[in-house]
Amino acid sequence: MNTKLVHDVEQLQEETKSLSFPIFQTSTFSFETAQQGEKRFLGEEAGYMYSRLGNPTVSALERKIAELECGFSCLSFGSGMAAVSAVLSSLTKAGDHVICSSGIYGCTYTLLEFMKKKYNITYDFCQMDTKRSIEGLIRPETACIFIETPINPTMEIVDLELVSCIAKAHHIPVVVDNTFSSPYIQRPLEWGCNIVIHSATKYLGGHGDVIAGLVVGGEECMKEMKKSVHKDMGGILSPFDAWLLLRGIKTLGVRLDRQCLNAEKLMNRLSKHRAIENVYYPFDPNHTHYKIAKKQMSLGGGIISFEIKGGKEEAQTFLNALSWIKIAVSLGDVETLIQHPATMTHAGIPLKERERMGITNGLIRLSVGIEEWQDIWKDLKSALDRIQ
Template identity: 55%
Template sequence: MKSKQKQKSYGLSTRAIHVGTSPDPQTGALVPPIYQTSTFVFPTAEEGANRFAGEEGYIYSRLGNPTVKALEQKVANLESAEAGLAFGSGMAAVSAVLLGLLRSGDHVICSRGLYGCTFGLLRDLKERFHIDFTLCDMTQQDDLQKAIQANTKVIYIETPINPTLEVIDLEMVASVAKTNQITTVVDNTFMTPFLQRPLEFGCDLVLHSATKYIGGHGDVVAGIIAGKQEIIDHIRMTTQKDIGGILSPWDAFLLIRGLKTLGLRMERHTQNAFQVARFLEKHPQIESVYYPGLSSSMYYPFVQKQMDGAGGIISFEVKGDTQSGIHFMNQLKLCKIAVSLGDVDTLIQHPSTMTHAIVPEEERLKMGITPGLIRLSVGIEDVEDVIADLEQALSAIE
């Protein structure tokens, strides 16, 4: 386990199963009920007033719900955080965090690559709310230091970056941020707490598109953040409560179920992706492969430093022009052409025309998203079958 802290008493898988949930005391049901309710009855009017004044107890499901709370406790525990907060999508989490931490006139430094809609949101915040941002190549500490301005309030990074798989040194970023009293936010979607726990390296807040690995089965859209109680309470009582991008109890239940097998799934995703990356690396029709788990990757030392595995996402370019890549994708039978990632199914997509189409071409190229780049989210199928499918599609374009 790569961590700056001592391991807690139970391992991650045990905690993913047991923290925050226990058998129903009334019936003994192993799986507690889903609290599918919008509101909560107060025993007296005085008690209702007390809860509104801050006393413990549920009020209304936009302000808190027992099933959603169980999910928040699990993810917070796994991320070594004091508290968690769930949202109706990953973008609801990203927007609540940025709107909660920033005000007009502030500045954000971001990793030079970002999920397309996060980039779209930052552009909107700049144009409409005067919150400026700088995309920064953080492989060099000097570049990060130079990007800091007097009004920089947040450093927002993805590592590995979607979809270029560049890796950023978490400890370096957190220490520069601390010296300058800047809050560090890490989008940990690609890794999950099973492979990387940014708070243990000094970062302040972690966020996930829980739609991806945490859900894992392609049947829920959700987001979650974890960090210090004070920051989480602030976001809960401002941008979440008043903008309202909450998670439904049913979706929280699906994510709680997903978390129970997350450790197993991440192991299999990582093993499969490693074998697929090795296959692609050797294939004569492949121009380049981006996967930090390959020892040939310049980011491999960071996998050893801060990650417990390189995860399930690979990007690559096939030889020839962009059309060769598109033709290759159209030949696939088992691997499905779809955005999203982290599902048990293998999914493939073309970032420059799909997930990152919103980013202007010039910015896209600066991010390293070439027109030929293809992103593959390797599922947990038998890896021989995934490789055979890629092989037949590659031979069709030779």
């Protein structure tokens, strides 16, 4: 995997022998003219013509991600939510139904609410822990099953093999938001799922300098998506952003190895602090879904969620007492980032629904960076000690 991350999927056949894939910063491409005696029309030959439809730098990124996720092909988008929107738009029609994992990202939730109001597309949340719980929600109009695992921000794990087997029997595609793990840790297509989504802004980019989304899947669904929502809705990725991702992906393995190691060190210390009620981390042996996580994930990931005793006021006291850890809504960067889901990433979800998902006012989400873990812990502990 680390070798695949570093090396390009294809050798550049250029005189320069450039080791860094070039940025084709162009909006359009010229057509070859027909030579004397040739009977063909302009544009009949294969190749690029307009960067919304295809660009060499973007194509290099898409080929690399498809290879890493073991998919037929990949499509890139201008943001993670553009990717989510494209997938749901491609798979559903007015009146359809979607089954979701028990928790989802705040903007995915509000997108489903938008689709419900505009197109009468309904959705149900499901714990997905048993065959009975999943099949009990399947309807004739169920268009897809949409999963986050680990779930943002509660870190619950969904058994991808279980869901895929049930969905296959009912001819329902399974979509997995794999942002938290990246293909370095988890590859849902290998467990029978049909489509993988990434907010490439996060671990794939890794440096907080690009907004992007990626979708990987099988031949039939990807070809349909490319000729419809990708082309006509036009939420494409720029060549420069594709180049930033190609650069960031080279260090994905090195970064995640360090972030996961740091996360395990911090998880052990957080669980013993008097101000902490609960700690949620997939590779914690006490985690409810520990065995499932160990089955389908190679590492525990770089995200830890934990609950502060008391609630919202104590959580804010803790966040305000941090010295250098950044309070920010993103994750997966080389810097350690921290946030309060109830008032930040998931604020758009109604209180009752947030509570059902397990997003309490005391819940904190920590995206562990590559700094020395001792320095991260020193800042966390100092802030936690301020809570009375």
